[in-house]
Structure formats: C-alpha cells, structure tokens
Amino acid sequence: MVMDxxxxDDECDRLVCAGGDGEEPRVxxxxxxxxxxxxxxxxxxxxKIYDLSLSAAKEMVVLSPEWIGDLRSHVAFHDDLEGRSKD
Structure with missing residues (x-):
C-alpha cells in the first residue's frame, strides 16, 4: 500500500503535531x-516527524531491526552485480 x-504529508503532519505520539523513533x-x-x-x-536530516533519518530506518534484512539483501545484490561486471 503506497501512499501518495x-x-x-498529512500523516506526517498528524504525527508531528502529536509529537510522534510521544513515541521514540524506533517505535x-x-x-x-x-x-x-x-x-x-x-x-x-x-x-519530518523528528526534524532530522534525510541522512540521519535514513540511517535510523535502514539500520533498524525492521529494515536491516532489506539492507543486507540490497548489499548482497549490489555485490553480486559488481562481481558479475568484473567477469
């Protein structure tokens, strides 16, 4: 379910106004x-919710337990492609 x-922005604004619902970023x-x-x-x-740079937010998200598996698969895919290009 991809949002436009x-x-x-509407969901972010709601969470920003609610202070992230008082939740820590990991939640x-x-x-x-x-x-x-x-x-x-x-x-x-x-x-947007925590007023962070995109770089800081990216680090928080991609290194979180919820997304770390995606990061590993992206790195493995990249490494595989790089290895094939050297052959």
Missing part, C-alpha cells in the same frame, strides 16, 4: 514497517 505524497519506525510503508516513505516520515 499528500497522504504521506514509529516499527509502526511504519508494520503498516507496509516503503523504505523511502519511512525515511521521509521519520525525517
């Missing part, structure tokens, strides 16, 4: 994953 930009990140948000959506939302 307006829906993402919000987990809720975003369970809600089926994409990595990009989660990074954008965490950045």
């Amino acid at each position: 930009r307006r829906e993402i 919000i990140i987990s809720r975003l994953r369970m809600a089926g948000r994409s990595t990009v959506e989660a990074i954008y939302m965490v950045s």
Whole structure:
C-alpha cells in the first residue's frame, strides 16, 4: 500500500503535531514497517516527524531491526552485480 505524497504529508503532519505520539523513533519506525510503508516513505516520515536530516533519518530506518534484512539483501545484490561486471 503506497501512499501518495499528500497522504504521506498529512500523516506526517498528524504525527508531528502529536509529537510522534510521544513515541521514540524506533517505535514509529516499527509502526511504519508494520503498516507496509516503503523504505523511502519511512525515511521521509521519520525525517519530518523528528526534524532530522534525510541522512540521519535514513540511517535510523535502514539500520533498524525492521529494515536491516532489506539492507543486507540490497548489499548482497549490489555485490553480486559488481562481481558479475568484473567477469
């Protein structure tokens, strides 16, 4: 379920006004994953909710337990492609 930009902004605004519902970023990140948000959506939302740079939000999201498996598969895919290009 991918949200359009307006829906993402509306949800972010609600969470920003609620102070992230008083939750720590790790809890919000987990809720975003369970809600089926994409990595990009989660990074954008965490950045906006907690007033972080995109770089800081990306680090929080991709290194979280909820997304670390995706990171590992992306790195493995990249390494495989790089290895094939050298053959």
